[in-house]
Each structure stands twice: as C-alpha cells, then as structure tokens.
Amino acid sequence: MNYMVPPGLYAIGRPTPEDPVLVTANYKMSYDIIRHTLSGRNLWILVLETYGINVWCAAGKGTFGTGEVVRRVTATGLARVVNHRRLILPILGAPGVAVHQVARRCGFSVSYAAIRAADLPEYLDNGMVTTPAMQQLTFTLYERLVLVPVELVMALKSVAIIAGVVFLLVAALAGLTAGVTVLIAYVGAVVTGTAVGPLLLPWLPGKSFSVKGVVAGLIWSGVFYPLAGGGAWGIPTTIALFLALPAVSAFHTLNFTGCSTYTSRSGVKKEMRIALPAMGGALLVSMALLLAGRFL
Amino acid sequence: MKGFRYLKDVVTLELDQAACIGCGRCLEVCPHQVFSLAEKKASMADRDACMECGACALNCPVKAITVDAGVGCASGMINEWLQEHKLRAPSGGCCS
Numbered sequence: 554m555n556y557m558v559p560p561g562l563y564a565i566g567r568p569t570p571e572d573p574v575l576v577t578a579n580y581k582m583s584y585d586i587i588r589h590t591l592s593g594r595n596l597w598i599l600v601l602e603t604y605g606i607n608v609w610c611a612a613g614k615g616t617f618g619t620g621e622v623v624r625r626v627t628a629t630g631l632a633r634v635v636n637h638r639r640l641i642l643p644i645l646g647a648p649g650v651a652v653h654q655v656a657r658r659c660g661f662s663v664s665y666a667a668i669r670a671a672d673l674p675e676y677l678d679n680g681m682v683t684t685p686a687m688q689q690l691t692f693t694l695y696e697r698l699v700l701v702p703v704e705l706v707m708a709l710k711s712v713a714i715i716a717g718v719v720f721l722l723v724a725a726l727a728g729l730t731a732g733v734t735v736l737i738a739y740v741g742a743v744v745t746g747t748a749v750g751p752l753l754l755p756w757l758p759g760k761s762f763s764v765k766g767v768v769a770g771l772i773w774s775g776v777f778y779p780l781a782g783g784g785a786w787g788i789p790t791t792i793a794l795f796l797a798l799p800a801v802s803a804f805h806t807l808n809f810t811g812c813s814t815y816t817s818r819s820g821v822k823k824e825m826r827i828a829l830p831a832m833g834g835a836l837l838v839s840m841a842l843l844l845a846g847r848f849l
Numbered sequence: 850m851k852g853f854r855y856l857k858d859v860v861t862l863e864l865d866q867a868a869c870i871g872c873g874r875c876l877e878v879c880p881h882q883v884f885s886l887a888e889k890k891a892s893m894a895d896r897d898a899c900m901e902c903g904a905c906a907l908n909c910p911v912k913a914i915t916v917d918a919g920v921g922c923a924s925g926m927i928n929e930w931l932q933e934h935k936l937r938a939p940s941g942g943c944c945s
C-alpha cells in the first residue's frame with residue numbers, strides 16, 4: 554500500500570507564474586481530493602513531506618509545519634516559478650504553521666483558505682475570501698461513519714488478543730458454551746463502543762464520551778441479555794454482564810475522542826482520571842461476581 | 850461546535866489581552882470560532898468550544914495566547930503516559 558505522493562511542486566492544468574499556490578500534505582487522499590475538486594483550473598500545488606499523514610494529524614505532530622513549508626518552498630525554487638508571494642493553506646494546517654515565521658523565513662505570506670477542500674473552488678472564485686461556513690468545523694454522521702472502519706481496524710489487534718485470552722479462560726473454567734457466550738458479549742461491546750457510540754454521538758446523553766459509551770454499552774447489554782438466554786443466569790452473572798459490557802464500550806467510545814473534532818486534551822484527561830479507574834473497578838467486580846457465581 | 854458540546858471549564862486556553870495587538874489572526878485559524886475581536890482586542894467569546902489544537906497560540910505574532918495543545922485521544926495519552934514511565938507502548942492510537 555502506498556499512501557504517499559512524492560513531495561514537491563505540481564501543476565494542475567497549465568498554470569502561469571500568476572496562478573495561486575495551494576499547499577497540502579503528501580497523504581495521497583488529500584492530494585487526490587484537491588486535484589479532483591480543482592480539475593479544469595490552472596494552479597500550483599506544493600506538496601509537503603508529511604510521511605503520508607493527513608494535514609490535521611501532521612500539523613499536530615509538526616511535520617506539516619513552518620519548517621517544512623520553508624524547506625519545500627526553497628527546495629522547489631518556488632520564488633522563481635511564481636511572481637506572487639502567497640501560499641494558500643488549509644485551516645487545519647494552522648496548528649503546525651506559524652504565518653509570521655513563514656513570512657520572515659522565506660518571504661511568502663500565508664492565507665488560510667478553508668477547512669474542507671470542497672470549499673476551495675468557491676474560495677478561489679470569490680477572490681480568495683473565506684466565508685464563515687468555510688471556517689466552521691463539522692462532525693456530521695457521514696464524517697463519523699467513515700472514521701468507524703479505521704477505528705475498528707486499529708482496535709483489532711489488541712481486541713483479538715483480549716478476546717482470545719478471555720475466551721480460553723472462560724472456556725477452561727466453565728466450558729465451551731460459556732466461552733462462546735462471553736466472546737460474543739465482549740466483541741459486541743467493543744463494536745458498540747467503537748461504532749454505535751460514535752455514530753449516535755449527538756443523541757447519546759451526557760457530554761463526556763465515557764458516559765455516552767456506558768449508555769451505548771447498557772443498550773448492548775439489554776439486547777444481548779435475552780438473546781443469550783440470560784433469564785437462566787443467576788443474579789451475580791447478570792450483574793457482571795451489566796457491569797463489564799458498558800465498561801468495555803465506554804473505553805472504546807472514550808478513545809474516539811482522538812478522531813472527534815471538538816474534544817480538548819484537557820477534557821479527555823479529566824475524563825480519563827475518573828473513567829479509567831471506574832472501568833477497571835467495574836471489570837474487577839464483574840470478574841469476582843462471575844467467579845463467585847461459579848463456585849458458590 | 851453546532852450540535853456538539855464538550856466538558857465545561859477544562860481547557861487550558863489563556864489570552865493576555867494586554868499583549869494583544871488586534872491582528873485578528875487567531876480568529877482566522879480557529880476552527881471553533883472561540884475568539885471575537887472588538888476595538889483592536891481579541892477576547893474569548895466561547896472558551897469552552899476550544900479543542901486545544903494550538904493553532905491560535907502558534908500563529909499569534911505577539912505570543913498573547915497560551916494553550917496546552919496535543920493529542921486528544923485516550924490511547925494516545927495512555928501511550929504518552931507509558932512512555933513517560935519508560936514502559937513499552939503498544940502501537941496504534943490516534944494520528945499514529
């Protein structure tokens with residue numbers, strides 16, 4: 554798999570020295586989207602070396618940054634290719650690029666155009682003016698939906714290991730059927746936390762992601778309980794289920810803060826200080842209950 | 850952000866209004882319209898909407914803004930914590 558476009562200066566159409574220069578990451582998807590939305594126009598694209606990472610993440614790391622802008626402008630001899638001294642950057646690149654530093658170090662001024670590449674045609678046609686809508690970050694159902702598969706794949710490895718261990722333990726202690734039941738319950742809770750939580754985000758109660766995840770996990774527990782024939786279980790097992798599954802879902806929904814476009818690091822830290830011990834506690838109590846239910 | 854609201858009173862964003870020269874750069878780069886500008890001074894109109902991305906602080910020419918910016922996901926922070934404690938961190942997490 555190759556997600557990278559070699560960094561450098563590219564032309565769309567037949568640009569002249571007067572035409573604008575757009576700056577982007579060498580994440581293939583960003584580059585392709587820009588080329589696609591702007592096809593039929595004449596302009597320059599300056600692709601920065603971000604090691605195949607998108608603008609937002611690269612800006613956070615600083616690879617989409619002041620230093621790389623200056624380096625790429627110099628390396629491509631941009632000042633000899635164009636007559637003007639203006640670079641157009643995506644707004645989400647701003648956490649990495651300091652406008653006044655770029656100007657000081659290579660003489661180019663930076664304009665932050667828009668958050669979404671889809672707004673670029675309007676921006677260019679409007680005489681390069683950013684409208685309030687172009688500046689507003691959104692987090693639509695679709696935007697969340699496309700993140701879910703990525704998150705699932707990312708969780709896959711650790712979840713597979715945990716699922717395997719849990720399954721073997723339970724199967725050894727309580728038999729194969731119990732093992733399979735616990736396995737399905739666990740995987741369901743993971744999927745609930747990773748997919749259902751994020752998708753239902755605005756409708757789940759609470760501001761905190763872990764609370765939202767707990768609610769999603771409770772819904773899953775409520776669905777799973779009758780399906781698995783929970784009526785036949787003892788009280789300890791039932792309580793264990795309703796404790797452990799929401800805790801697992803909550804963890805995965807909390808993790809979605811990394812993809813969300815409105816949560817702050819300090820907020821997530823605060824949540825974690827409360828949520829992680831609570832989750833751990835819930836899992837421990839639930840395990841104790843399962844063992845008690847088995848041996849009492 | 851429209852339709853979404855995160856925790857109140859947690860962000861580390863601070864603005865030194867005395868230092869501000871009213872250039873308006875912070876309004877341009879903020880994806881959550883946290884700042885407003887009146888009479889050549891920026892103010893934090895919606896501080897709780899801040900996602901601590903750091904764009905305003907980095908782009909303020911007079912360093913009037915400070916914010917503790919960084920990765921905002923749980924696994925990213927667990928990784929950071931593990932690394933601080935010199936433990937091997939598992940791969941994965943946001944923006945990794």
Ligand code: SF4
Pocket residue numbers: 862878879880881882883884898899900901902903904905906916
């Ligand atoms: S840190 Fe980011 S979200 Fe917060 S005020 Fe600054 S630019 Fe806006």
Ligand code: SF4
Pocket residue numbers: 868869870871872873874875876890891908909910911912913914
């Ligand atoms: S970027 Fe700095 S100087 Fe400019 S308006 Fe904002 S706070 Fe004031």
